[in-house]
Amino acid sequence: GENVEQHPSTLSVQEGDSAVIKCTYSDSASNYFPWYKQELGKRPQLIIDIRSNVGEKKDQRIAVTLNKTAKHFSLHITETQPEDSAVYFCAASGRDSNYQLIWGAGTKLIIKP
Amino acid sequence: EAGVAQSPRYKIIEKRQSVAFWCNPISGHATLYWYQQILGQGPKLLIQFQNNGVVDDSQLPKDRFSAERLKGVDSTLKIQPAKLEDSAVYLCASSLETGSPLHFGNGTRLTVT
Numbered sequence: 001g002e003n004v005e006q007h008p009s010t011l012s013v014q015e016g017d018s019a020v021i022k023c024t025y026s027d028s029a030s031n032y033f034p035w036y037k038q039e040l041g042k043r044p045q046l047i048i049d050i051r052s053n054v055g056e057k058k059d060q061r062i063a064v065t066l067n068k069t070a071k072h073f074s075l076h077i078t079e080t081q082p083e084d085s086a087v088y089f090c091a092a093s094g095r096d097s098n099y100q101l102i103w104g105a106g107t108k109l110i111i112k113p
Numbered sequence: 114e115a116g117v118a119q120s121p122r123y124k125i126i127e128k129r130q131s132v133a134f135w136c137n138p139i140s141g142h143a144t145l146y147w148y149q150q151i152l153g154q155g156p157k158l159l160i161q162f163q164n165n166g167v168v169d170d171s172q173l174p175k176d177r178f179s180a181e182r183l184k185g186v187d188s189t190l191k192i193q194p195a196k197l198e199d200s201a202v203y204l205c206a207s208s209l210e211t212g213s214p215l216h217f218g219n220g221t222r223l224t225v226t
Contacts, residue, residue, distance in 0.1 A: 034214060043204065043217040044156065089155050099212035100169060103155040 002027040002097045006090050006104030014112050019080055021107045023090035024072040030094035033073045035064060039086045085111045117218035119205050125224045131193035134221045138207030147180055147190050148204040156204055195225045
């Protein structure tokens with residue numbers, strides 16, 4: 001079955017710098033890759049997602065890139081701000097997982113003032 | 114659009130007691146999920162409903178956990194009897210259909226003492 005690995009587990013960046021979180025997946029049939037942000041004590045919220053027919057997607061300061069050949073996808077946050085501090089989860093799903101999300105372990109992003 | 118509603122927000126019980134959680138998904142969402150999130154970990158799927166039918170309950174500890182979604186709208190998750198390791202946040206999520214983005218409720222934080 002599908003397996004999703006996420007790195008790093010913790011990322012500390014200076015405010016204003018960029019942050020990159022990377023996930024790899026094992027099932028080449030996976031075709032949907034969302035990213036969720038979870039602030040302390042709050043629910044996970046979808047921030048961006050990408051499907052396998054697209055290589056990159058942007059939404060203001062957030063972008064996701066997908067490399068189907070290498071089976072990895074990455075979250076890019078530019079001009080980081082204190083409110084970006086949270087745990088970020090990647091996930092993957094596809095026909096072979098019955099379209100269930102297989103989650104990464106999460107990355108704690110710390111924005112240093 | 115109203116979000117996913119869950120209650121209660123917090124619950125403290127002693128081990129071997131029973132507890133129930135309630136979820137009302139976004140109107141029109143056919144798919145409903147119950148996740149367990151232990152502190153510091155990603156969400157773990159317990160059960161997935163499509164309308165009022167169970168799609169996947171392979172990770173539900175059926176000796177103590179049960180869930181139902183009568184009439185294909187609201188859902189309840191029950192634990193009986195509770196164990197210390199059941200302490201976690203129980204998240205309900207819904208999506209328009211299988212494979213669509215998930216929308217999470219605020220969760221119920223369960224503490225078993």
